Amino acid sequence: MPTRRLFVLAALALLWPASPARADTAADTLHALNAARAAHGVAALRKDARLARAARGHSRDMVANGYFEHVSPGGQGLRERVSHTGWTRHRPRWRLAENIGWGTGGLATPQAIVNAWLNSPAHRRILLSRGLRLVGIGVSSGTPRGEAGATYTADFGG
Numbered sequence: 803m804p805t806r807r808l809f810v811l812a813a814l815a816l817l818w819p820a821s822p823a824r825a826d827t828a829a830d831t832l833h834a835l836n837a838a839r840a841a842h843g844v845a846a847l848r849k850d851a852r853l854a855r856a857a858r859g860h861s862r863d864m865v866a867n868g869y870f871e872h873v874s875p876g877g878q879g880l881r882e883r884v885s886h887t888g889w890t891r892h893r894p895r896w897r898l899a900e901n902i903g904w905g906t907g908g909l910a911t912p913q914a915i916v917n918a919w920l921n922s923p924a925h926r927r928i929l930l931s932r933g934l935r936l937v938g939i940g941v942s943s944g945t946p947r948g949e950a951g952a953t954y955t956a957d958f959g960g
Contacts, residue, residue: 827912828940828941830912830913831915831939831941831954831956832939833912834913838916844931845932847937850936850938852887852889852938853889853936856884856889857938857939858938858955859883860874861941861942864902864953865942865945867946868946870902870946872902880899884959896959896960897933897934898960899934900955900956901955901958902955902956903919903954905945910951915952928958933960934958936959936960937959938956938957940954940956941954941955
């Protein structure tokens with residue numbers, strides 16, 4: 803039986819500035835995120851196209867370049883990825899956070915990833931934050947280790 807793996811990593815940044823998987827995987831992930839938030843009395847997240855663009859790009863990049871970090875080997879982090887989409891342009895104050903994860907086998911499903919985030923204090927804090935109301939989800943086929951599976955990025959904004 804193949805080994806199943808699941809890895810998650812979280813980052814939270816308070817910023818006050820002067821081949822991808824099927825689209826329904828992202829929708830299923832949003833549904834699982836919002837079910838978890840509802841179970842804890844937190845308002846549903848709204849999907850955001852610009853945050854999703856940043857998240858999709860990061861998931862693809864991690865798979866293509868074999869790394870699992872919030873900062874790319876070239877030094878680009880969450881703030882830079884989201885800024886390139888124009889998301890921060892007309893927001894005088896904003897907050898960003900990111901959860902990433904990858905899994906193989908049954909641990910590569912949206913529900914398994916969301917469950918892993920809920921079982922990690924840092925991920926849970928981000929996922930259930932009342933101040934983060936928007937999300938973009940990027941899911942890429944494959945893992946940073948070159949295995950069959952899926953790699954997830956959830957970029958949250960508020």
